[in-house]
Amino acid sequence: MSHPGQESPQDLAAAYALGALTSEEARGFEAFLAGSVEAQREVAEYREVAALLALAGPEGRLEPGLRDRVLQRVRAGEARSVTPAGGVPRSRSTTTLWLALAAALLAAVGLSTGLLSLRGRVAGLERTLAAREQALDQRQRELEAREATLNAILEPGVQLFQLTATGDPEPGIQLFWDRDRNQAIIHGFRLKAVPAGHAYQLWFIRDGKPVPSVTFKPEPTGHAKVERVEVPATGDISAAAVTIEPESGSPQPTSPILLVGALKKS
Numbered sequence: 306m307s308h309p310g311q312e313s314p315q316d317l318a319a320a321y322a323l324g325a326l327t328s329e330e331a332r333g334f335e336a337f338l339a340g341s342v343e344a345q346r347e348v349a350e351y352r353e354v355a356a357l358l359a360l361a362g363p364e365g366r367l368e369p370g371l372r373d374r375v376l377q378r379v380r381a382g383e384a385r386s387v388t389p390a391g392g393v394p395r396s397r398s399t400t401t402l403w404l405a406l407a408a409a410l411l412a413a414v415g416l417s418t419g420l421l422s423l424r425g426r427v428a429g430l431e432r433t434l435a436a437r438e439q440a441l442d443q444r445q446r447e448l449e450a451r452e453a454t455l456n457a458i459l460e461p462g463v464q465l466f467q468l469t470a471t472g473d474p475e476p477g478i479q480l481f482w483d484r485d486r487n488q489a490i491i492h493g494f495r496l497k498a499v500p501a502g503h504a505y506q507l508w509f510i511r512d513g514k515p516v517p518s519v520t521f522k523p524e525p526t527g528h529a530k531v532e533r534v535e536v537p538a539t540g541d542i543s544a545a546a547v548t549i550e551p552e553s554g555s556p557q558p559t560s561p562i563l564l565v566g567a568l569k570k571s
Contacts, residue, residue: 318344322351468545468566476527478564480545487536493521493529504552505529505563510544511537520554542568 314337320326321334338344462485468478476497481490491507499505499522507518516537523529536542547564 314338314341314344318347319351322348466545466566466568468547468564470564471562476564478547478566480566480568482536482568487538489534489536491519491521491529491531491534493523493527495527496523496529497527498523498525499549502552503549504554505547506550506554506558507531507534508546508548508558509537509542509568510546511540511542513543515546515558517554517556520550520552544568 314334317326317330317334321331321338326334338348463481463483466480466482468480470476476493476495478494478496479492481492483489493505496505504520504522506520508515509518510516519531519534521529521531544565544567546558546562546566548558548560548562550559
């Protein structure tokens with residue numbers, strides 16, 4: 306039994322849950338705890354709050370209703386701390402502990418919210434850095450491709466030929482012919498867009514007849530590049546020409562020649 310001016314065993318539940326009792330006090334409280342369902346419930350709830358403050362959860366989320374229970378417990382503790390019959394005020398240690406827990410709980414929620422916001426900013430920064438790294442990788446691949454093209458153009462035996470428009474001075478195509486490998490690289494510039502379902506098609510003029518080759522479409526800038534274009538290995542290759550054909554290509558030209566250039570050995 307508790308005496309005036311002393312805490313009842315029930316009032317020690319919070320201190321016990323937080324490990325604030327001495328060894329002697331803890332042993333005495335545990336003897337009382339074994340026979341009190343209400344005290345066991347209170348200790349469990351104190352520990353629940355203490356665990357929340359320690360962990361707070363990765364998203365700062367509280368168990369539904371836990372905040373309200375904490376605040377209700379604070380108000381209940383204040384009510385028990387008023388002067389009882391007999392005129393001797395009871396200890397306010399339990400109320401003090403609950404007030405501290407309630408304040409810490411609200412602080413933990415605020416901290417978790419701040420941490421969540423910080424995590425969001427960090428995640429945004431990581432996405433930005435990843436996008437920049439991806440852009441740098443893409444730029445590096447483009448530079449490597451350009452270097453490979455340049456090296457191919459500068460190979461011994463490669464000759465440059467110009468294909469010019471028959472009726473329009475704007476577009477043009479450079480054809481780099483590697484005679485040793487019977488391969489060519491074509492580089493188009495200021496090319497106009499083609500109708501949907503169509504593409505430019507390259508033709509080699511062999512023995513006076515067109516031989517179908519690759520199809521290609523220009524970029525929005527009007528540029529186009531096609532590498533490793535196979536050049537007929539036999540016959541007299543005298544010229545190259547470009548027409549607009551269906552995307553899949555045509556066995557014979559179906560539209561007027563747009564660009565043409567002679568392919569003469571130097």
